[in-house]
Amino acid sequence: MALGGAFWRFWCATVLANVGDGIRLAAFPLLAAGLTDDPVAVGLVAAAAALPWLVTGLIAGSLADRRSTRALLITADASRAVVLLGLIAVLLADRASIPLVAGAAFVLGVAETVRDTAAQTAVPRLVPAALLERANGRLVAGEVAGNEFVGPLVGGTLFAAGAWLPFAVNSAVAALGVLLVLTVPATLLALRAPVDPGDRPVAVAGGIRAGLRWLGGHRVLRRLVLVGVLVALADSAWFAVLVLYADARLGLGPVGFGVLLAAGAIGGLLGASLAERLIAGRRHAPVLRWSTAVATGAPVLLVAAPTRWAAVGVVVATSAAFGTFNVAALSLRHRLVPEQVLGRVVAAWRTAVLGAGALGALAGGTVASAYGLEAPFLLSAVLGAAAVVLWGRIARGGPAVAG
Known part of the structure; x- marks a missing residue:
């Protein structure tokens, strides 16, 4: 069965x-x-790019369920293109x-939260339920390739030729994304009808609270968020010092x-690409268990064997496991969460996981x-065991977990 055009x-x-x-x-x-050698100022820019998920992530989830x-996809991509053009003008004017x-x-980060959340809610409407794992595997693989491999390489290379060039290409890419979204049948990306015909639109804050209450009341997904938080804590703890260790x-x-x-990015691509076969037959529960164990436990190898080849093996294995974990968790959410609250559940997951990563x-x-x-490698294993x-x-819980 094909995924479709x-x-x-x-x-x-x-x-x-x-x-x-x-x-x-x-x-x-x-x-x-290039503008300053003050580490605090450079860190401010990095923080500004990461902050939107913590500040506006839940709002983006509420919008994804109501618009x-x-x-949302077109508005987010078009907004990014406009902001990038403004930044290019400032750079060319040396201001x-x-x-x-x-x-x-x-x-730009705010637009990213809206786009990423809305995009995840669309998958169940684009493919049959039997193909959710395959579709999510392809999407996670594309995310890894774009975010961790192609994008940074292109960005760094273009910046060396001119500070404004990477932002110009980013703007063109965003505009092309708008055109592609326009080719997807509007009925597949339309606003879903509420479960209750008498349901009325609620304020954003009320919608967020309702979504969080639903998530908090679901035994499996509530625990899955906690597991995701622990995995994010463990992964970020050792990866943050990997550059110093290396x-x-x-x-x-x-x-x-x-x-x-780069080896890690390749591992992530492999894990995401193989996830569908590993989860075949709705084996979400065991796949989540072993991928958690590998992603958080493998770094301990660097305590016992501090060699370059061991480091390559650890990075490839953890990235592959993390890619598989993401596909399994995403597919499980798509199978267990009603469409009417999916955006808020996705946003809550990403906000919690990214906050835990920081x-x-x-x-x-x-x-x-x-x-x-070496201590963060051991910390990762402890958090992963939990x-x-x-x-x-x-x-x-068996069938409830498998969906």
Whole structure:
């Protein structure tokens, strides 16, 4: 059974959006570093790009459940194109400043929260239920390729030729994404009717509270969010100090570390691409369990075997497991969450996981400072063990977990 032309056009638009995200991931830090050598100022730009998920993520989820997906995707991509054109004009006029760049990064991040949340709610309407895992595997693979591989490479290369070039390409990519979304039949991306015909639109705040109440009352998905938070804490804790470990213990310079990251991206692509076969027969529960164990436990190998080949193996294995975990968790949400609250549940998941990732990075740095560079690898294993135990208890629910 094929995914269909509408899905693939939607997939192309989503991959282009992720390529744009990856371009900015490389270009904004380079731009900030070119404007100032103050680490705090450079960090401000990075924080401004990450902050929208914590500030507006839940609002984006409420909008995704109350507005047409097509309209949200087009508005988000068109808004990004306009903001990027404004940033290009400022750069060409040599009027750029850290506050202005941070502001642009924040606004672009807000548009990203809206687009990414709305895009995830569209998948169940684009493909039959039997193909959800395949569709999500392709989407996660595209996200990894765009965000972690193609986008940063293009962004860094273009910036070397001119500070405005990566943002120009990002703007063109966003505009092309709008055109692709317009080719998807409007009926597939239309606003869903409420379950109760008498249901009336509610205020954004009320919609957020209703969505969180629904999520809090669902035994399986409530635990899944907690597992996702623990995995994000563990993954960020060790990955935050990997650059220091690679330099101090492995003797890898910037080029070597870049190769290590590229290997991780390849692992993520493999994990996402193979997820459909691994989950075949609705095996979400065991796949989530073992992918959690590998993603959080594999870094311990670097304590026992601090070698370059071990580092490559760990990065590939953890990235592959993380890719599989993401596909399984996303597909399980699509199978268990009613469409009327899917946007809010997706937003709650991403807000919680990204927030945990930030805390995990801080925890990893703190633990490494106090106990050595290997300590975050052990911390990851401890957090991962807690996640496996937590999920093992809920997974015994059997059919409810499989959907």
